[in-house]
Amino acid sequence: MNFFIHIDKAVDISTFSTGLSGLSNVYFLKDKYRLITPWSDINGCKVLITLLRMVYEKVKTNAYCIFLSGQDYPLKDNIYIYNYLKTHYGKNFISLNQITNIWPEWRTRLERYNFHFPNNQRVFKGIFPLADKRCFTTGNLKNSFYIAKRLGLAKVLQTFFKPKRFHPSHIEPVGGSAFWALPIETVDELLVYINKHPEFLDYHEYTHVPDEILFHSIVNLLKQPHEIAESTTYTNWERKREDDSGPVMFQTQEDLEELLALDDHYLFARKFDTGLGSFILDELDKKTNFQSQS
Known part of the structure; x- marks a missing residue:
């Protein structure tokens, strides 16, 4: 049994690497591949993909x-x-x-441009672009002000001019x-x-x-x-x-x-x-x- 571990880049890894040193079946993701992983952000997927590549280099069957x-x-x-x-x-x-069947809010998950914030693990806000009629709702405007305050007005303006989001048609989202x-x-x-x-x-x-x-x-x-x-x-x-x-x-x-x-x-x-x-x-x-x- 082997363990492949990612420690968030915002955290000091030395406590973990020192505490588990000497264990030949424990592998830490190298610093150059470590990412800050806010709650529900894409970075969690990117790190996991890197870990899976590490695993496959060492084990290919059974x-x-x-x-x-x-x-x-x-x-x-x-x-x-x-x-x-x-x-x-x-x-x-x-x-x-x-x-x-499982997420009444599935449209906001997939059709908005969602942003997650490293310093607040449970907050996320999303924006519909100008190409989407939902851009002009009160909720969308409130989210835009929040994101502008946290990430800058340029981020909001860039998002407004992005295309409407469509899930890739060749694969069903489940x-x-x-x-x-x-x-x-x-x-x-x-x-x-x-x-x-x-x-x-x-x-x-x-x-x-x-x-x-x-x-x-x-x-x-x-x-x-x-x-x-x-x-x-x-x-x-x-x-x-x-x-x-x-x-x-x-x-x-x-x-x-x-x-x-x-x-x-x-x-x-x-x-x-x-x-x-x-x-x-x-x-x-x-x-x-x-x-x-x-």
Whole structure:
């Protein structure tokens, strides 16, 4: 098992590289490839593509690439995870949905020019250009003033004169949870597609939360329905934070019971915070240790 890690360029990497030094299966993305990755910005996709290229240089067959964040945690031990993926090898564990079914706001995700701000992780604003009749709405004008204040008037004026945004017609947009597990062979096909269609990555430069659409749409294009399965990473989207900024953190005894009752299909879960629910992580550690000894 190898780990390929990106540390946001705004963060000092030395703590991580020093703490994990000596581990031959841990690879950090080199400084020249590191990016500042605001929440829901295209840079997250660019970094992930670079990491996937690193992976493919080292492993070309019989392996899974699993996308995890710093707020994810295993629900099963390494032996179980290995055997589960080996048994189901070839399945692409990625949640694919019609965007109209899961995101009422899908038009603002795909049809506006969206901007994300490094110093405010949960704020994004978008603009419709002059070529789009929605340019003259009150909301669009308010967003324009906000972006001008944060990024400068020139950025707004440039955006106004851009063409109307249309999703590339040769590929259907589908979406779902950003976290997936893909066979290395699929990763190869995905990278080939991106190399052949750089305009697809360029289009998503202004998409809101592109990591929930970009990879999914490519896999959906390349693979048949019987080759797709739900993501192995569990997130409870039924309970959102009060500010609607995402799912609640797992932090209560009730949350622990929910996790322990999950179907064995789920290998990981998110979101966790060591300051809020550390006892849950302790209990999960006990569970996985017990499994590995049995």
